[in-house]
Amino acid sequence: MKRRAWPLIGILAFGYAFLYVPILLLILYSFNESRLVTVWSGFSFKWYGALLHNHQLLDAAWLSIRIAATNATVAMVMGTLAANALVRHGRFRGRTGFELLLTAPLVMPDVIIGLSLLLLFVAMQQLIGWPTGRGFTTITIAHVTFSMAYVAVVVRSRLGQMDASLEEAAMDLGARPLGVYMRITLPLIAPALLSGWLLAFTLSLDDLVIASFVSGPGATTLPMVVYSSVRMGVSPQINALATLIVAVVALAVVIAGISLGRKPGR
Amino acid sequence: MAVTTDRRLLEPWQDPKAPPYLRIDRVTKRFGDLYAVDDVSLNIFKGEFFSLLGSSGCGKSTLLRLLAGFEYPTSGRIFIDGVDVTDVPPYSRPVNMMFQSYALFPHMTVEQNVEFGLKQDRIPKKERQERVGEMLDLLKITELRKRRPDQLSGGQRQRVALARSLAKHPKLLLLDEPLGALDKRLRESTQFELVNLQERLGITFVTVTHDQEEAMTMSTRIAVMDAGQIMQVDTPTAIYEFPNCRFTAEFIGSVNLFEGKVIEREADQVLIEAHHGGTLRMRSFHPHPLGTPVTVAIRPEKMRLSEAPSPDGVNQLRGIVEDIAYLGDVSIYRIRSNGGQLVEMTLTNHQPRTEQALTWEQAVSVEWSPTSGVVLTE
């Protein structure tokens, strides 16, 4: 296929425009003096200033980041264990059920996960008195439940690609199973662990619906604040927030690109 | 007397009293319904370079993995140096393996790879470094010590893998297709190097290969495997010259097979009536009863080809040249016998090809002496 088909390139260009124009417009209008979207009344940083003084939003952002980091760490461990189980333990009893439970959260509508977990927490509180109240803990548990599946997918594919004889070689040279895992397997799947962690972090930071169900009074996450202000219509502060998020992501991508590019031997 | 002692030292398998270094005792490995290794018994002696030879799926790799401890036998025992290691996990066995893919740890340097096994044994740092240095010297890879596996060529990787598996001075070194990943030229030089290394270190080598040339060049003895079973164990010469069954005869090199039945027995010879016509006279020490169906196996290079049959010859077959394949050093002739059988034979090209007399469709005669082949009963 050396000849490039022009209609294909046209569709590709349209697709990328479709994906990126809304984001670019958000960024552009975050610097707009006016409240109105259609009117450009001059360049200004005033919405960024307002954002920095929006304590409700900053508190929510801090809570969201703490939840996201805790979630990502727990989900990384859980997802890695699940991936080990699927790749290493072959056809164990109950494997089908295990896979089902692990895949379902990937596509399960958020409203169902949110509602069902809330009802569980309420029932548990009635029955055993835990969790007392809802907030950081319940949101984190809920997020781990669906984001560990994403980690498992990423780690599983990396584990599957790994040459099985590497672990056998280590064992042959005298390393015990735990030593093999620590000294050979983990270093080799580390990139997958990192991307799994980042994925879980992003999913948690992004979640509105599940968090709305399982949070309680006093625990408001960033998406919940964004949602309530967005429902009122267009808000330039949110544009500024979006721009900051895009900037952070872009920075992370550039750093990742550079560190990958510097990797020895290709 | 002195001669026999010598021979027993060099070929311990000839001595019924010699203790085996590796003893495989009626080992079977089953995967579901598949017998990957089927009731295999084998004795291997100290200092041997032993090859398991067979096509893919014959069970040779499973047998090697059983020796390494990656698989455990369904039944049977394995002894190394008199110790039962059947249930010993791989990390506690005095055995190391060189993997077909080399399995070099990609996140470690050459030096760290070689050092890995010594570290597991908690050998003091100073001694460890000395031994790593020795190994790198031995395999002439000292200048590569700081490189990572992805910065090495195929041949260099093979040396690192060898250094890593030898560093712990194992009682047994297992090699899974040790030359399989190298290109043809490198393979030939490495074969001799591997044999020299093994002789210098005195470590017992067990290798798995599907390449008969490789097995023939390097091994003290070869075990030919098929469908999980060992068909024949013997020296390369004996395996080639005196195959004990049709499988080995056909698997190693090329062979012409003539089926027939025994019609007469003399002192050390039998007369065989071939199905495709003619009577064959072969040397055989087996007391075949008259009427036994047998197969005569003759290697292509052990036959003579002439335009007319010699007057006093035995084992003469007349036919016409059907095909000639010119390979440079030798030519392969395919001759259709008057009885309808296709016979393949190899002739060394002593003269430039243009001056050779034989050509297509020519009537010829094929002959061989009674000692040139073997008589097989299965």
Add this chain to the structure above:
Amino acid sequence: MSQSTRHHPKGRRRLSRLVNIGVPYFWLGLFFLLPFMIVLQISVAETALAQPPYTALWEWVADGLLQIQINLQNFMLIWEDDIYLAAFLNSLWVALICTLLCLLLGYPMAYAIATAAQRRRMLLLMLIVLPFWTSFLIRVYAWIGILNSNGLLNSFLLWLGIIDAPLQILHTQTAVYIGVVYSYLPFMILPLYANLTRLDPALLEAASDLGCRPLRAFFKVTLPLSKPGIIAGSMLVFIPVVGEFVIPDLLGGPSSLMVGKLLWTEFFSNQDWPLASALAIVLLAVLVVPFVLMQRLQQNMDEAAS
């Protein structure tokens, strides 16, 4: 032999098995499976002015007498009241249309990326994934500013002179379509791309060698072989979209009622936990078929890979 089996060294793997399988299994059982049982239980309870706002399913009436009360009214209501049925049908319709639209746009994109030069491929793919790392909520919000009656799209069309008066796009079903396709497009492209790159280019060369023209080769070779990718991508879009809340809530209007939003309203605004639970159960039942289809496909692919 029985002796050796008993002391089998594989017993050493038991702890690793227990941790690797047991821990995630326990977590998912407790926080994913068990909650569905509770949802099922509450869906047959009655609303009550209590904390929590539903009646208990069973009660110890007297010594040893257990009274169980199952209330199927919620399910009857969902069946009888047109608004719920309409919401379900509309959700399925939106999911179907959006899956098709994603396929229509995503397939050529995935194909173009998969056949692009090796060094460009990673960049193109990363550009597909990148929006996913920014906030989903904010990306949906961006469309409010674009689709508004005095928004950018209308201003642009007015300026071009294509329309005379602003179009009402926001708060219509069209806005929901746009929002869903925009948000879920990467989920369609990624499995398709993964599938198409695995396709051996020699197959197309063989087809053309045997006299097949490029377009025909595409329909006879590439398309049939990319079926697993098409199904996987479609399920990844279809299933979550049926229960989508944010997009219909922010971009949709009264005519584009979807079950996710309805469930949210019943729960948060009407405080009717049993009815919300019943909706969740019905939604779950609706999604079982496509989910099992997806799972089966996944297993087939795993088996083919190993």
